[in-house]
Amino acid sequence: MLQSYSVLIVKPKVFVTRRLPEKGMATLREHFEIDLWEGEDAPPKAEIVKRIADADAMVSLLTDPIDAEVIAAGKKLGIIAQYAVGYNNIDLQAAAQRGIIVTNTPEALTQTTSDLVFALLMAIARRIPEADRYVRNGKWKVAWAPELMLGQDVHGKTLGIVGFGRIGVQLAYRSAGFGMKVLYCDNQKNEQAEKEVNAKKVELDELLRESDFISLNVPLSEHTRGMISEKQLAMMKPTAYLINTSRGPVVDEKALAEALKMKKIAGAALDVFDKEPLPSDSPFLKLDNVVLVPHIGSATRETRERMGAMVADNLIAFFAGRNPPNPVAAKK
Ligand code: GLV
Ligand code: GLV
Numbered sequence: 001m002l003q004s005y006s007v008l009i010v011k012p013k014v015f016v017t018r019r020l021p022e023k024g025m026a027t028l029r030e031h032f033e034i035d036l037w038e039g040e041d042a043p044p045k046a047e048i049v050k051r052i053a054d055a056d057a058m059v060s061l062l063t064d065p066i067d068a069e070v071i072a073a074g075k076k077l078g079i080i081a082q083y084a085v086g087y088n089n090i091d092l093q094a095a096a097q098r099g100i101i102v103t104n105t106p107e108a109l110t111q112t113t114s115d116l117v118f119a120l121l122m123a124i125a126r127r128i129p130e131a132d133r134y135v136r137n138g139k140w141k142v143a144w145a146p147e148l149m150l151g152q153d154v155h156g157k158t159l160g161i162v163g164f165g166r167i168g169v170q171l172a173y174r175s176a177g178f179g180m181k182v183l184y185c186d187n188q189k190n191e192q193a194e195k196e197v198n199a200k201k202v203e204l205d206e207l208l209r210e211s212d213f214i215s216l217n218v219p220l221s222e223h224t225r226g227m228i229s230e231k232q233l234a235m236m237k238p239t240a241y242l243i244n245t246s247r248g249p250v251v252d253e254k255a256l257a258e259a260l261k262m263k264k265i266a267g268a269a270l271d272v273f274d275k276e277p278l279p280s281d282s283p284f285l286k287l288d289n290v291v292l293v294p295h296i297g298s299a300t301r302e303t304r305e306r307m308g309a310m311v312a313d314n315l316i317a318f319f320a321g322r323n324p325p326n327p328v329a330a331k332k
Contacts, residue, residue, distance in 0.1 A: 012319050015055040017043055017064050020083060021301070024308015028059070031316055049073040057315055062086055063276075068094035079318045081311045085109055085298075087328055088220040088247060096329075103314040103326045106166065108306040109298035113245060114170035116297050117215050120243050120269035121159075124291045125213070126151040152212070152239065152266065155179050160211030162204065162227075163218030163246065164190055171215055172197045183207045208235040213243065220247035230255040233265060241267045245297045248273040257283035260290055271297050 014032040018039070019025065028034055035051055037043040042063040043051070052058060052074040060066055062084040071077070071094045079101045080090060087104050095102050123129055131149045134140060142148070155178045161168040164186035172182045172193055182199035184190075189201050204227075208214065214236065218224045228242070229252035236242070242265060244251055253274050259265050267289035273282075276295055284290050298304065314324040 012056040012315075013054065014057045014059060014315065015048075015051045016059040017048065018061050018083075020059070020308045020311070021304050023305045024312060027309065027312040028315070031312065031319075032057070045070065052077060057081065057318070059083055059311055059315075060090065062089050064089055066090040066095075071095055071098060071100060074098075074100065079103065079315060079324065081314045081324075082328075083307055083311050085113075086219055086247065092328065101318060101324060102328050103311075103318075103324045104328050105307040105310040106326055108310050109303050110166040110170055112300050112303040113167050113297040114174060116271065116293075116299075117167070117171055117217070117243055117245050118174050120245070120271065120291055120293070121213050121215070121241070122154060124241050124243070124267045124269040124289075125154050129291050130288050152241075154213075157181075157212035158183060158210055160184070160207040160214040161199075162207065162214065162216045163224075164188070164193070164199075164201075165217060165219075167245075168215070168217035169193050171217065172199050180213075183211055204232070205235060208232055209237070211240060212237065213241050215243045216246045216250050218246055218250060220249055224250050226250070226252050228252065228256070230258075233259040236265045238264060239266050241265065241269065243269045245271040248276065253282075253284075257287070260284075260287050263289070267291075269293075271295055 011033040013035060014028060015035045017037050019036060035055065045065055048064060048070050052070060054076060055074065056076055057079045058077060060080055060082050066080060066089055068091050071091060077100055080095060082090065082102065082104045085104055085106050087102060090102055092102060127149050158181045159175045161171055161182060161184040164184040168184060169190060175182055176197045182197055183202045184199055185202060185204045185207050193199050227250055233255055256268060260268055269291040271293050272295055284292055298307065310326060314326055317324045
């Protein structure tokens with residue numbers, strides 16, 4: 001009885017713009033009819049426009065440009081479930097105007113991304129990638145030398161956290177294990193974190209002047225675009241490091257490359273860039289005082305599976321007539 005009934009149920013059609021780790025795909029397949037873009041890279045916009053036309057839902061990545069034109073093409077579209085915490089690739093106003101719900105995958109990657117910030121911080125302070133290249137390239141000739149590959153201490157230093165949201169706060173907890181002092185800037189004061197770790201809310205200028213390590217953990221918006229430029233870099237200590245795992249355009253890359261080249265700051269560690277993949281003529285590639293990784297903040301097996309499960313949960317809730325657990329709202 002149940003069996004003959006179930007064949008009559010039409011599963012909602014979901015356009016998925018890239019193959020997710022299998023666990024997530026399996027859950028999606030169980031509940032939905034999947035239209036999967038099999039390309040290794042993002043589908044071209046024309047392809048998204050075409051495929052979205054008869055989709056009830058879409059699973060998007062941060063490399064998919066979901067602008068007003070794409071959204072208008074989604075005639076049946078009810079929900080866009082983004083496989084990321086950031087959603088600056090989606091025109092939220094356009095979605096809201098058409099009554100389309102947008103969701104993201106927040107808590108799933110908080111700890112993992114915070115881990116990466118710390119890995120980058122340690123890597124640039126102790127020159128790990130540079131030292132690894134040194135060994136591999138056969139340059140290690142003297143067994144032990146008093147001044148070989150000298151970096152800087154991490155413990156006891158001041159960490160400046162720009163954007164004290166989920167990821168930023170976790171960073172403060174990690175830094176406590178290294179006896180670091182934390183300065184943060186954010187619109188909101190976080191009393192609990194201030195009590196539990198040695199954290200103090202300050203203005204950006206003070207954070208820039210006082211910190212030994214500065215980590216950017218803000219979303220990309222019109223307020224944060226280019227917020228770290230020549231003027232802000234000039235305020236940093238010449239011994240300080242900048243770590244960016246948020247979005248490339250938060251930093252003026254030209255100004256940063258210049259500051260690194262002229263040794264106006266000690267170094268930078270970057271997971272995100274203006275253009276991804278990083279163009280082969282990027283000035284960063286010629287510099288030793290910068291650590292470069294390919295946008296891997298959330299890249300662990302466990303977290304990418306959790307993100308897949310969250311995407312599925314949001315879609316399942318929506319099509320069951322419930323509120324999806326992770327909606328994102330357009331900022332006024
Ligand atoms: C990654 O950058 C994300 O926003 O999830
Ligand atoms: C370093 O290897 C030391 O023994 O100080």
